[in-house]
Amino acid sequence: MMNYHEFIQWLEEVPLYGHKDGTNNIRKLMERFGNPQQTFRVIHVAGTNGKGSCCAMLSSVLTRSGYRTGLFTSPHLVDYTERIQIDRNPIPREEFVRLGLMVKAEIEKMVAEGENHCTFFEILTAIGFLYFAGQNTDIVVLETGVGGRLDATNIVETPALMLTLITSISLDHTKVLGDTRELIAAEKAGILRSGVPIVLSINTPGVQKVVEDKAKELGCEYIYAGDMDFMDPRRFDSRGIRYAVPLEGDYQAENLTSVLACLDLLSGMLPEGRLTDETIREGLLSTSWPGRMERRIFEGKPLLLDGAHNPDGASKLAGYLGKSCPKNSVTLVFSALGKKDVSGILGLLRDCPAVRKAIFTRIHGEVNEDRFISIWQEGKGHKPFETVPEPLEALKHAAAEIETDLVVCAGSLYLIGDIMEKTEAGGSDV
Secondary structure: OOOHHHHHHHHHHHHHOOOOEOEHHHHHHHHHOOOHHHOOEEEEEEOOEOHHHHHHHHHHHHHHOOOOEEEEOOOOOOOHHHHEEEOOEEOOHHHHHHHHHHHHHHHHHHHHOOOOOOOHHHHHHHHHHHHHHHOOOOEEEEEOOOOOOOOOOOOOOOOOEEEEEEOEOOOOOHHHHOOOHHHHHHHHHHHOOOOOOEEEOOOOHHHHHHHHHHHHHHOOOEEEHHHOOOOOHHHEOOOOOEOOOOOOOOOHHHHHHHHHHHHHHHHHHOOOOOOOHHHHHHHHHOOOOOOOOEEEEEOOEEEEEOOOOOHHHHHHHHHHHHHHOOOOOEEEEEOOOOOOOHHHHHHHHHOOOOEEEEEEOOOOOOOOHHHHHHHHOOOOOOOOEEEOOOHHHHHHHHHOOOOOOEEEEEOOHHHHHHHHHHHHHOOOOO
């Protein structure tokens, strides 16, 4: 029997021979297990930015309200088990491997019968479905991977599907999803189902029209979070206390509005009556979402970890730094995958007045420093930079900068995960 590390090695080799075929692979695989995804209630969440934060808030509130709550998200930062949680506790490694080997065995049978080999993400999705079903989970907050319509998570049907949420839509994965917000929105709206309520986060008019039209076509109750004033009296509990925004960043108020809209709907759909003002407030306050606008300390210096892995995320981070930090007080530790819109991401961070200097590093074995430097030098003011290939060493260099009040690591969740793994393994004060 494989141990955890051996199974992960096999899993990471799957992209070499896995073949994506819409949702056909995962449907056929789950049929072999009796469709476990239909045995628990599901809140399905898609979007470009904010979906992880919304999922974290929803799962925290539902857990605090006494529901056995599953959470399926991606990517992980340090350990694959982070992707599959119940009551915010990751699946045990031994259970991850046990279920993974069951999935692996069925896939091998499928291939022997002439079917496609499932993809990396389909395998992780299958493990999640099996785990949630086997643990008698009440509700699962299910985050899509990429897109929605053809995503492996998009095989949950009514009556299991209770609610869908689409968060902020921006340009990302454009080669797969389309090169306009409207085209991307159409792909995300593929998670809608006939008669199932949909909440749409604050978005552009074009995105609103795409999602609202799809909702009308399917007869879905449609709620646009932008129509809900965050300061409206309805956003207060029965004792007049406003629900606190639980995560760092001004934009989290928009995410919270979407979450509250979902909770309004869920309060009428969960007859047990456990979802109360008190559990909502306490659940929100206990929300954590590591590596996303997360404050820590490293070698005596304040540190902010944030993926900011697309221009919209970078814009929000730059806006936050511009408001909360003095000019030239931030050193940026940056890396990104070459396939991303590096110019859009780095250009926004470069032009932030709070950012004084950048230290470029490497992730995923990619060597992109020359590209980073070229983009950096396009900016006005000739801000300094240096390159330090190893991420942890780059962080140490940033913390040693005398002029720096805050170190910010951004550009990719792979960078954040690498730093978290190495600092936590080494007993650092991060």
